[in-house]
Amino acid sequence: EPEVTQTPSHQVTQMGQEVILRCVPISNHLYFYWYRQILGQKVEFLVSFYNNEISEKSEIFDDQFSVERPDGSNFTLKIRSTKLEDSAMYFCASASAGSSYEQYFGPGTRLTVT
Amino acid sequence: LAKTTQPISMDSYEGQEVNITCSHNNIATNDYITWYQQFPSQGPRFIIQGYKTKVTNEVASLFIPADRKSSTLSLPRVSLSDTAVYYCLVGINTGGFKTIFGAGTRLFVKA
Numbered sequence: 001e002p003e004v005t006q007t008p009s010h011q012v013t014q015m016g017q018e019v020i021l022r023c024v025p026i027s028n029h030l031y032f033y034w035y036r037q038i039l040g041q042k043v044e045f046l047v048s049f050y051n052n053e054i055s056e057k058s059e060i061f062d063d064q065f066s067v068e069r070p071d072g073s074n075f076t077l078k079i080r081s082t083k084l085e086d087s088a089m090y091f092c093a094s095a096s097a098g099s100s101y102e103q104y105f106g107p108g109t110r111l112t113v114t
Numbered sequence: 115l116a117k118t119t120q121p122i123s124m125d126s127y128e129g130q131e132v133n134i135t136c137s138h139n140n141i142a143t144n145d146y147i148t149w150y151q152q153f154p155s156q157g158p159r160f161i162i163q164g165y166k167t168k169v170t171n172e173v174a175s176l177f178i179p180a181d182r183k184s185s186t187l188s189l190p191r192v193s194l195s196d197t198a199v200y201y202c203l204v205g206i207n208t209g210g211f212k213t214i215f216g217a218g219t220r221l222f223v224k225a
Contacts, residue, residue, distance in 0.1 A: 105157025
């Protein structure tokens with residue numbers, strides 16, 4: 001069964017550093033998403049991406065965040081200058097055009113900012 | 115976006131049927147109801163989606179009354195491995211839109 005993959009599984013970085021979280025969505029999917037989940041809290045929507053542009057973004061997704069689909073397979077989330085409060089699990093998800101309501105989530109990247 | 119209300123937690127025993135109800139009083143005409151499951155340290159997993167009446171798949175059933183102001187996820191004969199958080203989401207049935215997860219219902223299945 002095809003699946004969404006994410007790398008790295010765990011990233012530790014120092015405050016102020018830039019990080020890039022990588023995702024490989026399912027190959028024929030057209031809708032892509034990033035979410036985050038702070039430990040013990042709910043899943044929070046960050047951004048959705050379709051047709052090479054952002055469809056929607058939340059208030060969390062401010063200027064320090066950016067997304068990119070640099071090639072036909074990867075989907076990345078960049079955090080420019082990390083803060084302690086960015087420590088969370090980051091999930092990538094993708095959905096097909098035919099079943100766009102059914103999002104497939106990756107295993108997540110645990111980001112720890114020290 | 116319609117606000118959803120679910121019980122914070124539920125307990126059950128193996129082999130029982132579990133029903134989790136979600137309230138969404140201000141659901142819009144174009145909104146669908148979707149349920150996800152999340153195990154610890156994993157991403158959410160799609161369970162089922164519906165618009166009205168009843169939907170059933172190999173995992174669960176979803177009951178939606180005529181006024182659509184609530185919905186009930188039914189898990190038949192739960193096992194220990196069904197212990198997870200279950201999220202009810204309400205929103206437009208197309209991709210690319212904001213997907214808002216609530217606090218979810220933490221289901222604990224006991225032996």
